Amino acid sequence: NAGVMQNPRHLVRRRGQEARLRCSPMKGHSHVYWYRQLPEEGLKFMVYLQKENIIDESGMPKERFSAEFPKEGPSILRIQQVVRGDSAAYFCASSPPGNEQETQYFGPGTRLLVL
Amino acid sequence: KQEVTQIPAALSVPEGENLVLNCSFTDSAIYNLQWFRQDPGKGLTSLLLIQSSQREQTSGRLNASLDKSSGRSTLYIAASQPGDSATYLCAVLSGSRLTFGEGTQLTVNP
Numbered sequence: 001n002a003g004v005m006q007n008p009r010h011l012v013r014r015r016g017q018e019a020r021l022r023c024s025p026m027k028g029h030s031h032v033y034w035y036r037q038l039p040e041e042g043l044k045f046m047v048y049l050q051k052e053n054i055i056d057e058s059g060m061p062k063e064r065f066s067a068e069f070p071k072e073g074p075s076i077l078r079i080q081q082v083v084r085g086d087s088a089a090y091f092c093a094s095s096p097p098g099n100e101q102e103t104q105y106f107g108p109g110t111r112l113l114v115l
Numbered sequence: 116k117q118e119v120t121q122i123p124a125a126l127s128v129p130e131g132e133n134l135v136l137n138c139s140f141t142d143s144a145i146y147n148l149q150w151f152r153q154d155p156g157k158g159l160t161s162l163l164l165i166q167s168s169q170r171e172q173t174s175g176r177l178n179a180s181l182d183k184s185s186g187r188s189t190l191y192i193a194a195s196q197p198g199d200s201a202t203y204l205c206a207v208l209s210g211s212r213l214t215f216g217e218g219t220q221l222t223v224n225p
Contacts, residue, residue, distance in 0.1 A: 033212070042119075042204065043159075045212040056211055091159065093213075103147070104213060108158040 002027065004094050004107035012113045013082050021077040021110045025094030032075040033104055034067060037089040049075060082114045117142045117209050121216035128195055129224050136190040136219045138205030143183050150179050150190050151204040153218070159204065163190070195223045 005024040013019050025032050034046040048056040049069040060067065064082075069075040079086055089111050093104035118141045128134055138148070147166045151159040163172045163179040165188070171180040178191040192199060202218040 035213070035215075042217040043206075043213075043215040045214070048211045059212070103149075103164060104208070106151075106159045106161070111156070 004029075004092055004105055006090075006092050006107040006110050008110060009108060010111050010113070012115065014115050015083055016081050019079040019082050019086070019112055019114075021079075021090050021092075021112070023075040023077070023092030023094075023107060025075070025092075026096075026105055028096055029094035029105075030097045031095045031102070032069050033093040033095075034075075034077050035091045035093065037091065037109075039088065043091060046077075079112075082112075084114045087112055087114045117145075117207060117214040119205060119207055119214050119216040121203075121205055121219050123219060124217065125220040125222075127222040127224065130195060130197060132195050132223075133191070133193050134195055134221075136192070136203050136205075136221070138188040138190070138216055140186045140188075140207045140214070142209060143186050144209055145183065146208045148179075148181050148188050149206050149208070149213070150177075150188075151206065153202045153204055155202075162203075192221075195221075197223045197225050199223050 007022050032049045035043045036046050037043045045059040047060050047067045052071050064080045066078045089109045091109045092107045095102040095104045120139050122137045149164045150162045153159055165172050165181040176193040181188045200223050202220045204218045206213040206215045
């Protein structure tokens, strides 16, 4: 059973470009979470999604960031018009269907560098 | 709002020492608490998970305790080795999100 997969593992963008980060949850998992780790900081919650629904996006910046988890395919975290301050490691986690107490399993992360 | 604090921020010890990392959280309404290890530039490795109804968990040289009422957890590492050098993160699950501490950066010197 493959774990949570994220791609790309490393992404370089110039200021003003778009970044698309993908997350494939573990098989059988229907809940996806995105966390961001800024340099020298702890991980911070961004958004919680279930299939075709955003459940909690209270940790997402109000502008330029969006997330989706379509019925088919991976979850996508999209950052438009990237700025240098977006450089960070973005981690995805997934959990099985059921209540929100389920353990979250983490992917290896995508490291975004904005030049 | 849940806040998680880890003390110390950094720790350097000689090989073979036993050590304790501390974690505190402000809201005791948690589902579980988890300790992770993170190596530089790498992802998260889950070490131990303690459910809110449990008091401790053990895995090899690691032992984690949880006192939910006082909002504290400790990670005990016995007979430390240079390979234990990493950042250790504490995280609590409340609601649908994990709240992480800033981590303790551990260096074990040979």
